[in-house]
Amino acid sequence: MTHVETEQAKGEAAPRPGLYMHVPFCASTCDFCAFYQIKPTPGMIERYFDGVERELELIQPARTYGTVFWGGGTPGLLTAGQLRRLGGLVEKYLGGRRATEWTVELAPGSVTSERLEALREIGVTRVSLGVQSFQPRLLDALGRQHNRGQIDRAYERVRSAGFASVNLDLMFALPGQEEAEWLADIDTAVGLQPDHLSTYCLTFEEDTALWVKLSQGRVKLDPEREAQLYEATWARLAERGFAQYEVSNFARPGHACVHNLNTWHMHEWVGIGPSAASQHDGWRGQNVSDLEAWAAAVDRGERLTAEKTCLSPALLAEDALIFGLRMNAGVDLARWQAVSPAAPWGGVNALLDRMVADGLALREGTRVRLTDRGRLLADSIGAEVMAAFTAEEVVR
Amino acid sequence: MSSVPLTRNFCIIAHVDHGKTTLSDRLLEYTNTVSHRVLTAQHLDSMDLERERGITIKSHPVTMTYPAKDGQIYKLNLMDTPGHVDFSYEVSRSLAACEGALLLIDAAQGVEAQTVANAHLAFAQKLKVIPVINKIDLPSANLELCLKQLEDILTISSEEAILASGKSGIGIVDILEAVVSRVPAPRWTDYPQPRALVFDSLYDSYRGVIAYARVFSGSYKAGDMMMLMNTGQRAEIKEVGVFTPKMMKVDVLGAGDVGYFVSSIKTPSEIKTGDTITLANKAATDMLPGYKEVRPMVFCGLYPVETSDYEKLKAALGRLQLNDAAFVYSSESSLALGFGFRCGFLGLLHMEIIQERVRREHDVDIISTYPSVVYHIVTHGGAIAQIDNPVLLPDPGTILEIREPTIKASIHIPNDSMGDILALVMEKRGVVEHTDTLDAHRVMLTCMLPLNEILVDFNDRLKSITHGYGSMDYELSDYLVSDLVKMEILVNNDPVDAFASIVHRDKAEGKGRALCEKLAEIIPPQMFKVAIQAAIGGKIIARDNVKEMRKDVTSKCYGGDISRKRKLLDKQKEGKKKMKQFGKVSIPSDAFIKVLKTN
Secondary structure (H helix, E strand, C coil): CHHHHHHHHHHCCCCEEEEEECCEEECCCCCCCCCCCCCCCHHHHHHHHHHHHHHHHHHCCCCCEEEEEEECCCCCHHCHHHHHHHHHHCCCCCCCCCCCEHHHHHHHHHHHHHHHHHHHCCCCEEEEEECCCHHHHHHHCCCCCCCHHHHHHHHHHHHCCCCCEEEEEEEECCCCHHHHHHHHHHHHHHHHCCCEEEECCCCCCCHHHHHHHHCCCCCCCCCCHHHHHHHHHHHHHHHHHCCECCCEEECCCCCCCCCHHHHHCCCCEEECCCCCCCEEEEEEEEEECCCHHHHHHHHHHCCCEEEEEEEHHHHHHHHHHHCCCCCCCEEEEEHHHHHCCCCCCCHHHHHHHHHHHHCCCEEEEEEECCCHHCCCHHHHHHHHHHHHHHHHHHHH | CCCHHEEEEEEECCCCCCCCCHHHHHHHHHHHCCCCCCCCCCCCCHHHHHHCCCCCCCCCCCCEECCCCCCCCEEEEEEECCCHHHHHHHHHHHHHHCEEEEEEEEECCCCCCHHHHHHHHHHHCCCCCEEEEECCCCCCHHHHHHHHHHHHHHCCCHHCEEEEEECCCCCCCHHHHHHHCCCCCCCCCCCCCCEEEEEEEEEEEEEEEEEEEEEEEEEEEEEEECEEEECCCCCEEEEEEEEECCEEEEEEEEECCCCEEEEECCCCHHHHCCCCCEEEHHHHCCCCCCCCCCCCCCEEEEEEEEHHHHHHHHHHHHHHCCCCCCCEEEEEEECCCCCEEEEECHHHCCCCHHHHHHHHHCCEEEEEEEEEEEEEECCCCCEEEECCCCCCCCCCHHHHEEEEEEEEEEEEHHHHHHHHHHHHHHHHHCCEEEEEEECEEEEEEEEEEEEHCCCCCCCHHHHHCCCCCCEEEEEEEEEEEEEEEEEEEECCCEEHHHEEEEHHHHHHHHHHHHHHHHHHHCCCCCCCCEEEEEECCCEEEEEEEEEECCCCCCCCCCCHHHHHHHHHHHHHHHHCCCCECCCCCCCCCHHHHHHHCCC
């Protein structure tokens, strides 16, 4: 295994749970964004803080968290003071230790020295910048609010603030984007020497402006072009020393995102804030996507969880495969066979063997992982895994 | 009613589109049988489809009254005959009900394949043939050529020809006068017992089966006990009547009359076209000549596109069969297409018409499998099995020989397309028996072809090669031994029954390759490798691969996405359940439907 895979595989042993906090505020809505986000008013921010405090108290039993991830919306919309205050709320639950990894997502336009200083102070270790593209034309087309100059300045500030790890988010397969432009974006990003890169193929999600354009036929889907761009991305980043460890994630040694690895390994995490997802204490679910409803519920002492699912060992094993196979290191079947001996492993193994025979997967000892071609088909494979887990249930 | 000597029974025969129906309409209008106001264009063709295609499928007789120049009032019974080779038996029965025929020739097109075929049918029935050159007012009319062809090809004196235009009403009186003076009075009227020839029938949900018949001798009235001579079946006559063209009840149908019989018979298959109706108490001993059991020649599977439409399709086929005894069906099921029906037809047009009526009149979306003819399979034990579905072909080891139906075709073409047509005939395993020159520009090829080979695209290609000027007519000929094999199409090593076919060994590879290619192109890209193969008895003769799926992956999939992603994958999984399983490959059935549709 490569160093990143070793690193990633280590994450499989159960760590302390992760803490995800959703900061639901955004100054504007990007064309591709399907996340819950609203334009904030001072009253709303107060309401949010109170809610976060209440919800953190509500999680029983009181526990300490290993990693923290602030996403959104954009946490960068909060002032330095507000960031300190939010950090203070989290600190109580870290058991007097520093978080192993504490990530904050920031839009380049919101990166100020004051905010960065506040983040460093509270213990943030990792900054993820939503760059998306370096091409002004494409940034414009995506409805992003920043420009190239702001990206460079933001990156410079984050670097000089001394965070242990910096990630850049980039997007490809944008309408009108040439392959050469995209590869140039990758090179520009690599030239900045970040520790981590996330490259996202533009996805059309319902309730986004892009979806509307797609359904009106103004934008066309082209899976072949997307496949080529994926392959070109993987090849280019490998050449540049960024090892892929998940479909869309690449890191230099020691910089894979521990918080995310934790979720893909089907460990536990607690989601705080409206629309945040959680998985702990035998269930998975998502907070209501409405600031007021969420806040009112936690005021009453309850978490309004939508679509709460009970996690049986078999379901966890199934999801560990579906989502774990997206990672380059793949999945250790032995671990999941131990967790859920009753799951229909016969059918699953037959499927995996077939995938191996067709060049979609590789098996080494008790581990199974996807080939590059398999990884491009992770959703189809996921559906097959799901079918394999349900097929024998019927027989039993 | 007028007496027998003042009755004339005649029909109009022509090549498709030579103006038969328009001319019929003019005759009805002139004799005031149908007023101009009521006369929808093409009055006699009552089915939408017939009107649209300009063809007649069912016979529509009509009785006209005509005061001739000789001062007598004549009763003229006009039989509108089906105009296609698929219905040649029905045509022959309609002709048998007449004493004369108007042979229509389009002045711009001249004599064509069906003109000749129909003329020969009329001669065979010993009808007086009156040639009518129609559409003489067209700028492209070539009278000289038509008259010459009449003499050269049909050996009819050009002096007998009447010049007419159904559209402009030219020559209508000449035609009516010729019918009166040249067509003989009804024949066989002095036969001692009553005889009437059934030439068509109609099913009415209230009155049962209504037989259309020509009375040759005797008389029939309500209350009589009639007898069908072929089966001996007896039934009480409830009503007799004539066509004006609407059905009009009369007291008696006598010798020479054309009319209808309503009886206690409710089952359409009990009254067959060509049977003779006599009376039970003074039964005739000899049937009228020419009765024949009609057997379907072309078969295919019909399946509902939506499985939920199965019952609707079943009901539609049942209703169509009530009015079309030549159409047969029975239930069958297919791995690829689900539950459906094996259907038998007189020919390709008949098949097309039934399919079209199911779609239009009964609003069921259907898919049909490749048409097949009826093969005679001779096994080592000497038994002969008739197989109309390739899937049912017995183990090749037990087969001594396979015989296939052939046709004798006359193909009329312009000289300059001779080379291409000969190549086409060769490609279709045909043999040209002789070539006749029709005139300076046209030739007629007489050839033997396997029926199987003309099922799909022969006529289309004939038309395309000859830029629409070629025409063809055929009659069924013998069953001949041929080197035929069953070709199967395998998807991921599983045979797909809907694509099994019986083909000539020499053509199997090419056909197999084309099918594999088409399927590989139409089946949506698959995650696993899927081979499409054509095989003859386990030997692979062609193969292709379904396109490999290139990309199906969600880019962002973090903690918050897991529940939503699961839902999408679940949908994907459920979607697969609805597809057809081939080994572990799931293929949407509409892929098969698309392939069948493109061929």
